[in-house]
Amino acid sequence: MIVISEVIHPVGLELLSSFPVYYDPDLYQRRAELLERVATADALIVRNHTAVDAELLRHGPHILAVGRLGVGLNNLDIEALRQRGIAVIVPYGANATAVAEYVLGSLIIFRRHLMTLARHTKEGHWKRDMKGNEVKATTLGIVGFGATGQAVAQRAQALHIRVKVHDPTKTQMIPQTWRSTSLENLYAESDHITLHVPLNTQTFHMINTQTLSLMRPDALIINTARGELVDEQALWRRLTQNQLAGAILDVREHEPPSVPDPLATLPNVWLTPHIAGLTAQSQQTIAEAVAAGVTTALLKAGKTP
Numbered sequence: 646m647i648v649i650s651e652v653i654h655p656v657g658l659e660l661l662s663s664f665p666v667y668y669d670p671d672l673y674q675r676r677a678e679l680l681e682r683v684a685t686a687d688a689l690i691v692r693n694h695t696a697v698d699a700e701l702l703r704h705g706p707h708i709l710a711v712g713r714l715g716v717g718l719n720n721l722d723i724e725a726l727r728q729r730g731i732a733v734i735v736p737y738g739a740n741a742t743a744v745a746e747y748v749l750g751s752l753i754i755f756r757r758h759l760m761t762l763a764r765h766t767k768e769g770h771w772k773r774d775m776k777g778n779e780v781k782a783t784t785l786g787i788v789g790f791g792a793t794g795q796a797v798a799q800r801a802q803a804l805h806i807r808v809k810v811h812d813p814t815k816t817q818m819i820p821q822t823w824r825s826t827s828l829e830n831l832y833a834e835s836d837h838i839t840l841h842v843p844l845n846t847q848t849f850h851m852i853n854t855q856t857l858s859l860m861r862p863d864a865l866i867i868n869t870a871r872g873e874l875v876d877e878q879a880l881w882r883r884l885t886q887n888q889l890a891g892a893i894l895d896v897r898e899h900e901p902p903s904v905p906d907p908l909a910t911l912p913n914v915w916l917t918p919h920i921a922g923l924t925a926q927s928q929q930t931i932a933e934a935v936a937a938g939v940t941t942a943l944l945k946a947g948k949t950p
């Protein structure tokens with residue numbers, strides 16, 4: 646039995662249809678039932694809401710493979726999975742284009758004030774005095790140089806944006822002209838900063854009062870990675886002191902954020918519901934890759950459809 650506890654593109658269900666599948670896109674919300682369901686599971690397929698931890702693995706003694714319909718792994722206890730010898734299927738890079746297009750698209754729209762102008766114009770105004778800025782010759786600081794950071798850098802270069810990258814785990818892969826001497830310098834030099842690192846103990850609240858103080862007052866922060874990378878209270882303080890141009894946040898410390906949401910009241914903060922990586926194309930590619938990976942893992946373990 647393959648248990649799928651969060652939403653998957655239909656192509657994934659089709660590809661897995663030769664195996665018995667239990668699919669409930671809301672199952673992650675009912676933990677007790679999920680723990681019962683995994684008792685007979687050979688494989689589990691999740692997005693970012695299902696905590697695949699020691700407790701779940703205890704309840705799923707037969708699990709051979711875990712498929713992740715995305716690339717962030719902070720909801721998976723990787724060490725526990727490794728100890729059990731469970732195959733972890735991750736479609737690395739499959740939503741990099743989606744995220745990179747979101748980052749560059751929203752950056753241009755923000756710097757040209759296009760959301761405000763489109764609203765004003767529909768309201769009957771003809772306001773031609775709100776001059777936007779070009780992104781050409783500005784500096785984009787990219788934190789993290791995995792598949793997504795690389796996709797952002799390539800597109801930024803095509804737009805004649807100066808690219809600065811910091812990723813101590815991939816220094817040799819970063820072209821010399823893109824390398825930032827330190828994270829502090831990247832923060833200080835960038836007109837726009839975009840985060841593409843995983844959430845872990847080192848990256849939790851990496852954007853905080855101290856690091857925000859290094860940034861220029863006209864800097865824009867874009868976070869499409871994980872909400873917990875940003876100390877939202879510190880960000881709110883910085884924004885309300887007019888010490889930052891704005892923030893584009895696709896991910897939040899709590900999802901959905903609790904109401905009232907102080908950040909939502911600020912006009913220079915744009916919020917989207919964790920969709921930067923979600924396009925028709927990325928979801929299809931991800932489902933195909935995870936279905937193929939889970940199938941291979943099950944066949945290898947002698948589980949025939």
Ligand SMILES: O=C(O)[C@H](O)COP(=O)(O)O
Nearest residue numbers: 692693714715716717922
């Ligand atoms: O980790 C990811 O790839 C993105 O945050 C999307 O996550 P999701 O597919 O679990 O929604």
